Amino acid sequence: MPYTEEPRHRVGRGSSVRTVGDGADRRRSYVASVTFEGVTKEYEGDVVAVDALDLSIDDGEFMVLLGPSGCGKTTALRMIAGLEDITAGKLSIGDRVVNDVDPAKRDVSMVFQSYALYPHMTVQRNIESPLLVRRYPADGPDAPARKLTGAERAERVAEAARVLGLEELLKRKPAALSGGQRQRVALARAFVGRPQAFLMDEPLSNLDAKLRAATRLELVDLHRRVETTVVYVTHDQVEAMTMADRIAIMSAGRLQQVGTPQDVYAAPANLFVAQFIGTPPMNTIPGTATTEGAPGVDVGGGRAPLPPGLASRLDEGRPVVVGVRPEHLVIAPDGPLELVVRAVEWLGHECLVFGTIGSSPVVVRQAGMSPLDAGGRVRLAVQPVDVHLFDADTTERLA
Amino acid sequence: MTVAATPARGGRRRARYSPREVALALALLAPSIAVFVAFFYRPFLNLLNWGTFESRRNGAYFEDVGLSQYREQLTGDDFREGLWNSVQFVLYTVPAGLVLGVLLAVSAHRKLRGIKVFQAIFSSTLASSVAVTSVIFFYLFNPVVGLIATDWLNDPDMAMFAVSLSSVWQNMGLSFVIVLAGLQTVPDEVIEAATLDGYGPTRRLLRITLPLISPVLLFLLVVLVIFGLQAFAQIDIITKGGPVGATETLVFKINRLNRPDNIGIGAVYSVGLFFVTLVVTTLQFVILERRVHYAR
Numbered sequence: 001m002p003y004t005e006e007p008r009h010r011v012g013r014g015s016s017v018r019t020v021g022d023g024a025d026r027r028r029s030y031v032a033s034v035t036f037e038g039v040t041k042e043y044e045g046d047v048v049a050v051d052a053l054d055l056s057i058d059d060g061e062f063m064v065l066l067g068p069s070g071c072g073k074t075t076a077l078r079m080i081a082g083l084e085d086i087t088a089g090k091l092s093i094g095d096r097v098v099n100d101v102d103p104a105k106r107d108v109s110m111v112f113q114s115y116a117l118y119p120h121m122t123v124q125r126n127i128e129s130p131l132l133v134r135r136y137p138a139d140g141p142d143a144p145a146r147k148l149t150g151a152e153r154a155e156r157v158a159e160a161a162r163v164l165g166l167e168e169l170l171k172r173k174p175a176a177l178s179g180g181q182r183q184r185v186a187l188a189r190a191f192v193g194r195p196q197a198f199l200m201d202e203p204l205s206n207l208d209a210k211l212r213a214a215t216r217l218e219l220v221d222l223h224r225r226v227e228t229t230v231v232y233v234t235h236d237q238v239e240a241m242t243m244a245d246r247i248a249i250m251s252a253g254r255l256q257q258v259g260t261p262q263d264v265y266a267a268p269a270n271l272f273v274a275q276f277i278g279t280p281p282m283n284t285i286p287g288t289a290t291t292e293g294a295p296g297v298d299v300g301g302g303r304a305p306l307p308p309g310l311a312s313r314l315d316e317g318r319p320v321v322v323g324v325r326p327e328h329l330v331i332a333p334d335g336p337l338e339l340v341v342r343a344v345e346w347l348g349h350e351c352l353v354f355g356t357i358g359s360s361p362v363v364v365r366q367a368g369m370s371p372l373d374a375g376g377r378v379r380l381a382v383q384p385v386d387v388h389l390f391d392a393d394t395t396e397r398l399a
Numbered sequence: 400m401t402v403a404a405t406p407a408r409g410g411r412r413r414a415r416y417s418p419r420e421v422a423l424a425l426a427l428l429a430p431s432i433a434v435f436v437a438f439f440y441r442p443f444l445n446l447l448n449w450g451t452f453e454s455r456r457n458g459a460y461f462e463d464v465g466l467s468q469y470r471e472q473l474t475g476d477d478f479r480e481g482l483w484n485s486v487q488f489v490l491y492t493v494p495a496g497l498v499l500g501v502l503l504a505v506s507a508h509r510k511l512r513g514i515k516v517f518q519a520i521f522s523s524t525l526a527s528s529v530a531v532t533s534v535i536f537f538y539l540f541n542p543v544v545g546l547i548a549t550d551w552l553n554d555p556d557m558a559m560f561a562v563s564l565s566s567v568w569q570n571m572g573l574s575f576v577i578v579l580a581g582l583q584t585v586p587d588e589v590i591e592a593a594t595l596d597g598y599g600p601t602r603r604l605l606r607i608t609l610p611l612i613s614p615v616l617l618f619l620l621v622v623l624v625i626f627g628l629q630a631f632a633q634i635d636i637i638t639k640g641g642p643v644g645a646t647e648t649l650v651f652k653i654n655r656l657n658r659p660d661n662i663g664i665g666a667v668y669s670v671g672l673f674f675v676t677l678v679v680t681t682l683q684f685v686i687l688e689r690r691v692h693y694a695r
Contacts (some may be wrong), residue, residue, distance in 0.1 A: 083591050104597035116588035120610045120692035133597035189592075 031059040031229050032094035032107075032196035034080055039089035041075050041253075049075040051253040052089065059094075062223050062230045064244035066237060066276070072253040073233045077199050080231060081110050093196060104134055109190035110199040113206065115182045117174040123185050124170040127157050130193040160188040163222070180211045187222070197229040204239060216242055237277050241265070249273050267388075271395040274323045274388060280352060282323045285360040286392060289314040297322050297389070300358015302337035305384040307399040320398065323388035326352065326365035335381030339364065341372050353378075443673075449666035457660040472667040481649040481668070482675065484559065488634075488648055489627035491563035492570055497619060499567070500574020505604060507575070508582040518579065524572030533636035536565035540637075552638055555645040562637050562646050566630060570623050581615035582608065613691040621683050628676050649675075 034057040041050040050072040057063045065073035078084040079091060082103030091098055098106050109130065117126050131153045135145035138152060148156070161167050164184045174182055183203060190198055203219075204212045220243050223230050234240055240247045241261045249256045249264060249272075257269035268274035274282040287299035289306075296303040297320055304322045306314070314320070329337075339355040339362060346369055353364040353372055357380075364380065372378060389398040416424070452461040453468050472478055503521045507514060524532070539545050540552050540561055551561035585608055593607045609616065631650045634640060640647040640655070647655075649672045656665035 081591075081595060083594070103594050108595070110592070110595050112588040112592060114586060114588050116586065116592035118589060118593075118607060120613075129593075130596040133599075133602065189596075 031227060033057055033059045033061075033092075034063075034197055034229060034231060035090075035092045036076070037090040037092070039076070039079065039091050040087045041072070041079060041084060042087040048253050050079070053255055055248055055255060055258060057229060057231060059229050060227045062220070062232065062243060062245045064240040064247045065231065065233045065250060066235070066240040066247050067250035067256075068235055068276070070252075071250040073235075073250050074201055076250070077110075077201055077231055077233045080106075080197070081108055081199050082106050107193075107196045108199055109193055109195040109197075110201065111183075111186045111190050111203045113202040115174075115186035115203075115206075117182055117185055117189075119174050121173070122170065123166060123172055123174070123177070124157060124161075126174065126185055127160055127166075127170075127188045127192050128153055130189060131156060134193060136193065156192050156194075160192040163191065163225075164188045179207055180215070183207060183215065187219075191222075191226065194226075195228065197231060198223075200230065200232045202234050202236075203232075204234070205236070212239075219243060238279070241277070249276060251276075267397065268323070269397050271321060271323070271390045274390070274397075278325060280326050280363045280365075282325050282388070283329070283360070283362045284390070285322045285324075285357055285362065287320060287322050289316065289318040289320050291316050296336075299337070300356075300360060302357065304337060304382060304387060307387045307389055308384050310389065310399045313398070319392035321390040321392050321395070323390060324382050324386060326363040328382055328386035329362070329364040329380045330382065331364070331366065331378055332381035333379055335379035337380040337382070339378050339380050341374055341376045341378060343374050344370050344372055346370070446666045446669055449663055450670055452663045454660050454663055461663065468663055469667050469670070472664055473671050477652065478649075478668060478671060480644070481647055481652040482671075484646060485628055485648040485650070485672075485675075487559050488563060488566070488630055488646075489624055491560060492566040492627050492630075493620065493623045495563075495567045496570025496623060497574050497616070499571040500619075501578050501609075501616075503571065503575045504578035504582055505608070508579055522572050522576045522579075524569050525576055526572075527569070529569070529632045530636060532565050532569055533633040536561075536568075536633075537637045553642050555642050558638055558642055558645045562634055565633050565637065566627070570626070573623070574619055577615055577619055578612065581612035585611045610692055614693055617683070617687050617691050620687070621680055624679060624683065625676060628672065628679070 036053045036055040039050060039053045040048065042048050053072075053076060055076075065076055067073045075084055079086055080093070080098075082098065082101065086099050093106055093108065118129065121129070131148050133147075135147055137143060137145045138148055139146070157170075158167075161170055164187055166181070166184055166188055169177060169181060169185075174185065177185065183206070186203065190200075200219075204215055207215060216239060219232075223243075232239075232243065244261055246258060246260055247264050248258045251272050257264055257273045259267075264273055264277055268277060268282070271284060275284060285299045285304070287297040287304065290296060290298050290303070291314070294303070294305075295314070296305050299322055304324070329339075337357055339353070339357055341353060341355040343354045345352045345354070350368070351366050351370045353366060353370055355362055355364070355378075390396065391398055450469055451463055451465055453464045454460075455462055507518050507521055527535075537552075539547050540549060542550050542553075549557075549561075551557035589607060589611070590603060593603045598606060628648075629650055630648060631654060634646050634648060634651050635654075638646045640651050649668060653665050653668045653672065656662070656668060658665075
């Protein structure tokens with residue numbers, strides 16, 4: 001019953017993404033959700049790495065924990081794995097609270113940033129390693145878990161090697177592999193035990209840019225096929241935006257926002273998220289709300305429009321921060337804002353105009369080549385729907 | 400001629416050096432060659448030569464007997480007894496010192512407050528001289544005032560074991576320091592990966608940690624065996640080779656023979672010890688190196 005279901009999302013042979021045998025489609029793990037309820041991690045000396053984290057990761061979801069280094073994302077991931085103790089709160093995988101469950105018994109697997117392959121073992125032995133000791137519900141979800149037989153192990157290793165294109169490399173040792181190949185071995189080792197959840201700690205950060213882009217696609221593809229819950233930690237917002245079902249953005253141990261890539265891009269919950277997502281990041285210009293004449297925000301000598309439906313909620317003179325994405329600033333002769341141009345970077349398909357509005361640095365993204373010169377002045381316009389407004393004190397989103 | 404003019408591509412070309420380069424290399428090597436010739440190669444040749452002379456009339460004069468003295472002495476009971484004592488000493492001191500050092504290093508390799516204190520204590524045996532250690536153990540075993548008041552040092556069956564204990568203690572410190580340094584090169588993430596793979600502490604140690612530090616272990620094994628074969632001071636201080644020669648190792652016998660009337664035999668023993676050490680060390684490399692994992 002659990003192993004028979006209709007083929008789905010099959011990647012056709014000859015597709016640009018690595019072709020995959022039927023074995024991978026057949027397998028269905030017992031995917032599980034991961035739930036943080038007020039989970040806190042405190043280190044000695046009152047250092048709070050993760051502060052009362054509430055986060056619910058659905059089964060089968062690709063969740064990316066995103067944030068700058070030191071924001072607690074890796075600690076959160078390591079708590080799921082059981083590599084860090086939980087100071088307070090409740091962490092569950094599926095229905096089971098795992099606060100005190102041994103790492104090996106949590107039915108999760110992890111891909112480390114350094115890949116953490118066993119250098120003295122062949123690729124084959126590396127991939128087989130999780131199968132040697134752990135017990136698996138090999139006879140169906142209701143039968144008791146047991147150790148796998150040699151034949152079962154060989155079959156699973158062969159399957160993982162096939163899915164990740166490692167068949168030719170099984171006899172080699174990690175030192176004889178390229179970075180991309182090592183990364184694949186690490187994935188295969190995580191994949192072979194068919195865990196309820198994959199944990200990945202910046203798995204792409206040691207690859208070069210080209211390989212990273214290609215591997216992103218493969219990971220998304222792999223996830224679609226195995227349908228396992230993935231918790232993926234990165235500081236690279238491009239990885240987060242391209243791979244995630246949902247993104248959880250963290251800063252200083254606190255969860256800032258959870259949402260789909262579209263959500264967090266379109267409606268960042270606070271200034272931190274606004275500035276963290278997007279390249280170049282959102283322009284943020286401090287200003288003062290005004291209701292005189294056309295309601296808006298006075299910024300650097302101009303007046304930015306208010307987002308629709310907000311005018312009545314703003315008091316005269318309230319300090320706010322206006323956020324506008326670089327692509328939403330349009331050069332218009334009668335625009336309400338004035339930009340002093342500092343520099344223009346031409347990137348081929350677009351150019352970035354760097355300058356200031358008042359004293360705030362601002363970037364404008366323009367298609368094609370810009371005729372602007374450094375030192376010039378130009379008027380900018382923005383649509384009200386493209387204006388984000390944040391409270392200057394709390395940095396929370398107003399609209 | 401034309402063939403020689405085109406350098407071979409792709410094939411492994413043997414490095415050729417110009418006479419100037421060879422001369423420069425020799426000039427740079429000359430100081431170390433001189434030291435080796437003066438203090439090692441020439442004395443060793445002398446030693447080989449001394450082994451062919453038998454002393455007559457308690458060393459009044461020497462007679463060249465060729466290789467017969469080698470044949471007689473190296474197959475003689477005394478040499479064999481010394482060799483056996485040396486081997487016993489190695490067997491008592493090396494495995495125990497190595498295992499204890501590894502266990503201490505593994506237990507002290509963790510992030511705990513104050514662990515440095517223990518690390519300092521465990522490595523202190525390395526900082527004590529052989530003489531000091533030997534005197535301490537000599538008194539430990541004293542039948543009247545000793546903490547381990549026994550008669551081991553006067554018991555031919557127990558004397559070697561008792562003498563070994565001081566070396567075990569010292570080897571433990573050396574092993575501890577070197578293994579601890581080795582453990583610090585093992586990436587945490589690899590150990591964590593093994594934890595997630597379901598490896599318990601013992602399996603992690605045996606399957607992951609020890610293989611990863613195997614070059615360090617091989618080094619220690621080789622060095623400790625050589626130390627064991629060369630041990631002298633501790634035996635001289637604790638038992639002086641007694642009782643009834645039970646702790647007379649090869650080195651001890653060589654030292655005893657180092658008198659004008661026996662210098663030929665002493666030379667033969669020395670050469671014998673040299674080759675025993677050479678063979679044992681070579682065997683360790685040949686047998687174990689295949690199982691040693693050198694990173695990258």
